[in-house]
Amino acid sequence: MSLRLTLPVLQNWNCHNCGGCCRQHQIEITEAERQRIIDQKWTTADGVSPDQAIVRMGAGRYRLGHQPDGACVFLNEKGLCRIHAKFGEMGKPLACRVYPYAFHPAGKSVAVSLRFSCPSVVKNAGRPLSQQLAEIRQIADAVVPAGASNIPAPLIHSRERVDWADFHRFVQALDATLDQPGLPIIDRLLQAYAWTTLAGQAAFEKLRGDRIRELLDLLREAAVGEAQLLKADATEVTSVGRLYFRLLVAQYARKDTDANLREGWLGRWRLLRAVWKFSRGTGNVPPLQDVLREVPFATLEQSFGELTPDQDEIFTRYFRVKIQGLHFCGPAYYDIPFVEGFHSLMLVMPVTMWIARWLAAGAGRSQHSTDDVEQALAIVDHHHGYSPALGQAAARSRVRSLATSQDLPRLLLRYCR
Ligand code: SF4
Known part of the structure; x- marks a missing residue:
């Protein structure tokens, strides 16, 4: 494979032999x-x-x-x-040899991403990836198929496709929105939500090259004010939005190697019962993994503390690695378009923070710690882009509904600050 590799700029990693991947996958x-x-x-x-x-x-x-x-x-x-x-x-x-790397076609290059289901990735533990290029290239040579450069760029939205050069302009604009040191991650995500939503309604017609760049600059400018309006909006998440969100959480919180929750009529019955409880959202949250204990749904609706600078850094790195590694749309993510893929990616944050509350409440605490957030992100990213259920029409339609109803930014504001 002679294609150039593009590595995420912020990430360090080495295997620390924790055996976690051998238990989860x-x-x-x-x-x-x-x-x-x-x-x-x-x-x-x-x-x-x-x-x-x-x-x-x-x-x-x-x-x-x-x-x-x-x-x-x-x-x-x-x-x-x-x-x-x-x-x-x-x-x-x-x-097993590839994990936790992921390689995605990017035109004349291959974008390298990482799976945050590995605790060493979440903790940024190890050498910078830039110092491991030779080892990463060896793995890429074994997995990237010949002809990867012929794979077209993902759609921007259901009616618009651009070539790789313009697609990279969209990705760079998204990465630049997330790369604003000093601005809280929630504000950066709200800006990204605002301009990607507008881009999802636009017809680019014959706009290409520099004209696309100018359009993206305009959208990003407009998004700054739009994000402030979203932040000031005190409207609560709709009841449908809450239901869709809980169903998504249930999919992310499952442990797919747990035979008790998967196999035989008893396993299917347990799963069905858990989904029913999540759809109601009252009483106790069913324990979907050993670490996720039975706690009242109502407890998880209370604040578990502000996002700390450490947690802000983890999410900033997570989103930028996934965006730079094209790990949120196209072939890496159920072949879905850029805009919908980003909205799915953004949902990772409220889902993770909800699960961090669950971990803390299960341990009898009323504040979540950075360890809870790290563990929750590892649980969530295990499924993101890999669980067949999340790529199905029902799950995709829930994400689109959360985005168009503006419940997505409300969920972010409700569970992440
Ligand atoms: S989860 Fe990560 S650190 Fe742990 S054994 Fe697997 S690759 Fe190594």
Whole structure:
């Protein structure tokens, strides 16, 4: 792969062997990887029962098995990968080698992003990515398909497509909106919401190149005043908006490796019951993971404290990595257009802060800490762009409804300050 890699400017990362990814993810494997694992001849003496190592998901689809607690069958008691220990890095499935990187076509280059489901990514722990270019290129060579440069730029909105050069102008405008040190992240997101919403209604007709840049400058200028109006608006989130928001939270809070919540009639019954409780929003929040305990819905409607500068930095980095890495629209995000993709991305913040309240309340606290916010973001980003449910028509239509009704900025103001 000879395409240039563009790395997010703000991010550091190294693996700290916490084993978290091996507990949270379902690893789908190719036929060749299935055969390679069979050829590795795992036995119970290695700590792996051969008939549980690989699970059939459907016709021709397989994944690595899980231990009863949800961990990968190959994770040993020290939290390390048995395949890596016995056969080295190259013995593992490609998905395990790539994580937490994500590579997205960007015309004549490939945009590199990171998954914040890895706690080391959330904490910005490790060396700057710019110092790891050779290793990242090796991984990119293994995953980026030939012909990636022929993939067209994502739509801007349902009726407008521009070429890659103009698409990058939109991305740069979004990144510049988020790159305003000194302005709270909430204000920057409100500005971004305001101008992307206007862009979602515009017809660019023959505007291209510098004319697009001028249009974006005008939209961004208008968005400054618009964001202040949104901030001053005291209208409450509508009841429909609250319902849609809770249903989204339920999707983000699920643990997809938890067999108790997934498999058999009992698992399906538990899930159905949880969705019903989330749709009502009264009584107790059903515990969707071990760390998310049963607490009253009403408790989570109270303030759990202001956003601290540390938390502001985490969200700034999160949004800028996802935007620079094109990790919010097009092939990286259910093939949805730029505007809708940004609105979905923006929702990550109120969903994360709601889950941070849940974590704090479950531990008997009335204030959330930065640890709660980090843990909540890791839970949420695990699904963002990866859970099939979030790409389905129903979930997409809820996000569009939250954006057009202006419930999206209201949710941000309600749960994030
Ligand atoms: S979650 Fe991140 S730090 Fe932990 S083992 Fe996986 S890649 Fe390494």
